Amino acid sequence: MAASAGKIDPMEQFLVEPVLGRHMDLFGYDVSFTNSALFMVVVFVLLALFMVGGMKRELIPGRWQVMAEGAVGFIDNMVNVNIGKGGKKFAPYIFSLFFFILFANLVGVMPLAIVPGLHTFAVTSHITVTAVLAFLSFAIVLLVGFAKHxxxxxxxxxxxxxxxxxxxxxxxxxxxxxMVRPFSLALRLFVAMTAGHILLEVFGSFVVQGFSSGGPLGWMVSILSFVMIVGVSALELLVCAIQAYVFALLTSLYLHDAVHLH
Known part of the structure; x- marks a missing residue:
């Protein structure tokens, strides 16, 4: 995390870099497998494991199956309430959207940095990722609206x-x-996740610099900063869930407009 001149750059954590340490070009295009792509794969694998583990269909469901069925029921309820008649067919997309964002947000706040050489990467803190999700949702709304009406x-x-x-x-x-809808969707998620990670990085730098400076004041700054890290981390966990819910909820409301107009 240390930047040049021994300073900590809170924006360095968002840098997209090749996982293998070098760029790969194909017909003049950079096709490197980056840390952003790696963590999207991680999110996909975790989501797949969550669903596969919960699809055992046992007569007496275990905790994992109950969680998976609860997740499906939660999305079904969201679709039925906000889209209404004809909205059932959109449940798989809303489910994928909600849980991809939720898992990506949660993976992004995992404290992997306590292991030397490891650190998490929050893919939803990049406007390119949130914009793709937002414009994909907007495109589906347009396709459904014009196809139906x-x-x-x-x-x-x-x-x-x-x-x-x-x-x-x-x-x-x-x-x-x-027309502003996709931009607001993308920016809301991007800003919320980026701001939280910057706060954690800034308070983390205060902890390190406080201990390095020594003296009662330095120790006090470090302790207070650590307390703030705990508080911001708890808030980040709440924001992770809220932002995923808001994104999925607004998408379902936009689909309601496309299906029923008014």
Missing amino acids: GLKFFSLFVPHGTPWWLLWLIPPVELLSF
Whole structure:
């Protein structure tokens, strides 16, 4: 984590680097297997193990099976409540979206740095990853809307009860609000995860520098910073779950608009 001149750079933890230590080019494109890709694979494997372990269908379900069934039931309830009729077919996508983000967030806050040479990488702290998820959700909303309603989908931008003398204003405002959706989805998750990791890094640097400086004041700074790390870590765990839930919830609400218009 130490940067040049012996200073700690809180942004260095977000640096995307090749896992093998060197870049690989293919037809002029960098196709290196990076730490970001590695941790996405880790998240996929953990999610697959979670589901495979919970799909035993035992007569008397164990704890793992109960957790998996609870996860499926949780997403089914979210889809039924927020999308309604015709929303069942979107449950697999909402499930994948929610648990990929949740597992990625949780893996990103694991304290692997206590093992020399290891550190976690929060893939959801990169706007490229959150933007892909957001624009994929937005594309599905558009495809569903136009496939189901055709050009009538544009009526979504004219709310019921809109006075005729406001038709010049309301539709453009509604369209702008609709087009901002993927950006807000991507930025919300990206900012929340990035801010939390920066705070942890900053307080961690205060702990190290406080102990290095010595003296009562240095020790006090280190202890207070450590207490803040514990508090921020607990808050980060809560944010990990909340951000995954908000992303999945908003996606299901947007799908509701595409399926039912108003």
